[in-house]
Amino acid sequence: xxxxxxxxxxxxxxxxxxxxxxxxxxxxxxxxxxxxxxxxxxxxxxxxxxxxxxxxxxxxxxxxxxxxxxxxxxxxxxxxxxxxxxxxxxxxxxxxxxxxxxxxxxxxxxxxxxxxxxxxxxxxxxxxxxxxxxxxxxxxxxxxxxxxxxxxxxxxxxxxxxxxxxxxxxxxxxxxxxxxxxxxxxxxxxxxxxxxxxxxxxxxxxxxxxxxxxxxxxxxxxxxxxxxxxxxxxxxxxxxxxxxxxxxxxxxxxxxxxxxxxxxxxxxxxxxxxxxxxxxxxxxxxxxxxxxxxxxxxxxxxxxxxx
Amino acid sequence: xxxxxxxxxxxxxxxxxxxxxxxxxxxxxxxxxxxxxxxxxxxxxxxxxxxxxxxxxxxxxxxxxxxxxxxxxxxxxxxxxxxxxxxxxxxxxxxxxxxxxxxxxxxxxxxxxxxxxxxxxxxxxxxxxxxxxxxxxxxxxxxxxxxxxxxxxxxxxxxxxxxxxxxxxxxxxxxxxxxxxxxxxxxxxxxxxxxxxxxxxxxxxxxxxxxxxxxxxxxxxxxxxxxxxxxxxxxxxxxxxxxxxxxxxxxxxxxxxx
Numbered sequence: 001x002x003x004x005x006x007x008x009x010x011x012x013x014x015x016x017x018x019x020x021x022x023x024x025x026x027x028x029x030x031x032x033x034x035x036x037x038x039x040x041x042x043x044x045x046x047x048x049x050x051x052x053x054x055x056x057x058x059x060x061x062x063x064x065x066x067x068x069x070x071x072x073x074x075x076x077x078x079x080x081x082x083x084x085x086x087x088x089x090x091x092x093x094x095x096x097x098x099x100x101x102x103x104x105x106x107x108x109x110x111x112x113x114x115x116x117x118x119x120x121x122x123x124x125x126x127x128x129x130x131x132x133x134x135x136x137x138x139x140x141x142x143x144x145x146x147x148x149x150x151x152x153x154x155x156x157x158x159x160x161x162x163x164x165x166x167x168x169x170x171x172x173x174x175x176x177x178x179x180x181x182x183x184x185x186x187x188x189x190x191x192x193x194x195x196x197x198x199x200x201x202x203x204x205x206x207x208x209x210x211x212x213x214x215x216x217x218x219x220x221x222x223x224x225x226x227x228x229x230x231x232x233x234x235x236x237x238x239x240x241x242x243x244x245x246x247x248x249x250x251x252x253x254x255x256x257x258x259x260x261x262x263x264x265x266x267x268x269x270x271x272x273x274x275x276x277x278x279x280x281x282x283x284x285x286x287x288x289x290x291x292x293x294x295x296x297x298x299x300x301x302x303x304x305x306x307x
Numbered sequence: 308x309x310x311x312x313x314x315x316x317x318x319x320x321x322x323x324x325x326x327x328x329x330x331x332x333x334x335x336x337x338x339x340x341x342x343x344x345x346x347x348x349x350x351x352x353x354x355x356x357x358x359x360x361x362x363x364x365x366x367x368x369x370x371x372x373x374x375x376x377x378x379x380x381x382x383x384x385x386x387x388x389x390x391x392x393x394x395x396x397x398x399x400x401x402x403x404x405x406x407x408x409x410x411x412x413x414x415x416x417x418x419x420x421x422x423x424x425x426x427x428x429x430x431x432x433x434x435x436x437x438x439x440x441x442x443x444x445x446x447x448x449x450x451x452x453x454x455x456x457x458x459x460x461x462x463x464x465x466x467x468x469x470x471x472x473x474x475x476x477x478x479x480x481x482x483x484x485x486x487x488x489x490x491x492x493x494x495x496x497x498x499x500x501x502x503x504x505x506x507x508x509x510x511x512x513x514x515x516x517x518x519x520x521x522x523x524x525x526x527x528x529x530x531x532x533x534x535x536x537x538x539x540x541x542x543x544x545x546x547x548x549x550x551x552x553x554x555x556x557x558x559x560x561x562x563x564x565x
Contacts, residue, residue, distance in 0.1 A: 086388030103314035
């Protein structure tokens with residue numbers, strides 16, 4: 001089976017509210033695809049539709065080319081984490097995984113294996129009701145891994161994680177993608193997926209706003225932008241502005257220069273005898289690139305509200 | 308279906324709630340029966356009392372507990388949101404509901420068999436001392452007596468069908484408190500409504516179709532020909548209610564968003 005999630009022209013309304021308005025994208029194997037957008041953009045609804053939990057008015061959602069409800073042992077095809085808190089508080093984490101394993105014809109050895117993989121081996125026999133949100137997220141990921149599926153779909157797995165947990169989750173997701181799995185991770189905070197996501201699907205109001213590779217996006221956002229460290233801030237700004245660059249102060253001794261490549265910045269500063277201690281091509285963070293990407297959409301929305 | 312059943316059985320046995328409810332149902336069924344037989348006396352020949360039916364009175368309280376057990380099997384999953392994990396693991400709604408039905412029936416039998424046998428035993432041991440003697444025309448309750456066996460076995464089946472009815476209704480309403488309310492209303496309020504109807508024809512008709520009243524006809528051993536509905540047909544009416552509730556719950560589970 002090919003490891004893909006194919007979502008095609010999903011449409012769904014709740015009463016007069018449009019939840020999905022032609023949602024279309026494909027998740028391919030070998031990389032983490034970030035599924036990003038504000039709360040209420042349709043991320044969770046899309047995931048529930050993929051799992052056959054919610055019906056749609058139109059459109060299809062396929063896992064490896066097949067509708068979810070046609071899969072006999074679905075957890076061997078796709079592992080999903082929708083809501084980490086959806087568990088019986090009196091049942092132990094291990095037993096919560098055990099019933100899911102039994103539903104796929106798997107046994108206790110696999111349960112203990114995924115508990116070890118997610119660092120829960122020591123707490124597996126405790127009541128899940130006493131787990132922190134971070135432990136529940138790990139338990140949810142453990143459940144998603146039970147069937148060793150080629151496709152993973154995680155809804156806000158970073159919620160409730162401490163910095164150490166976030167680091168762990170990022171590394172874990174990268175490793176899963178590196179094994180050739182298709183990994184779809186939703187988040188409303190772009191920064192969580194820094195250095196993790198290889199592809200980006202941005203959604204708003206029930207449809208895809210942008211579908212792009214993260215490398216391209218960051219390159220575009222970083223283009224012709226230089227970070228400059230200098231003690232002579234004013235002189236540097238004057239010299240660069242005369243040559244048509246846009247200069248912004250980012251710190252006490254740091255400037256960001258737009259519209260002039262790094263080698264020309266060096267030439268200009270040398271000619272004007274402005275001292276500087278460091279100059280580097282600026283690399284946009286994923287968050288900056290995302291903000292750039294969605295700025296137009298946000299402005300449009302602001303105008304619309306104002307009008 | 309086999310794996311779905313395995314999963315539901317694992318769910319049921321890995322929390323304490325069902326064990327307590329099974330034990331409570333058994334103890335209350337036998338206990339209320341023992342208390343009832345200890346309070347009823349037969350003073351004379353022809354006191355006209357239906358001894359097996361009196362001994363099985365506890366079923367009337369045991370049914371509330373098995374109903375709660377059945378409602379919880381579905382209601383707990385909706386309360387916690389775990390139903391989505393269940394339906395993701397087993398996409399066939401029919402398989403999920405069938406598996407839940409089997410484990411609910413099994414757990415109910417685990418409560419009903421000891422509870423009902425305990426009730427019978429209480430009747431057999433206590434009733435002779437209460438005037439239910441050979442002199443007054445009563446033999447000790449015996450399972451070799453056809454009508455007594457029918458009442459005892461029928462009570463076990465009655466409790467099982469009540470549990471399945473509750474499961475179906477719980478799947479339809481998706482919320483444990485509402486589910487318990489609806490089920491207890493069906494079991495206890497419907498007979499009261501039937502009783503306050505003044506027209507005797509309508510009262511008889513309502514008694515024939517009310518799930519608890521019709522179902523409990525199976526406990527009668529005296530003068531069954533004059534009952535609104537016979538013992539086995541009465542239990543059949545309850546079985547139809549249970550089947551209808553499961554069908555309703557199953558259809559809603561299939562066509563509603565989880």
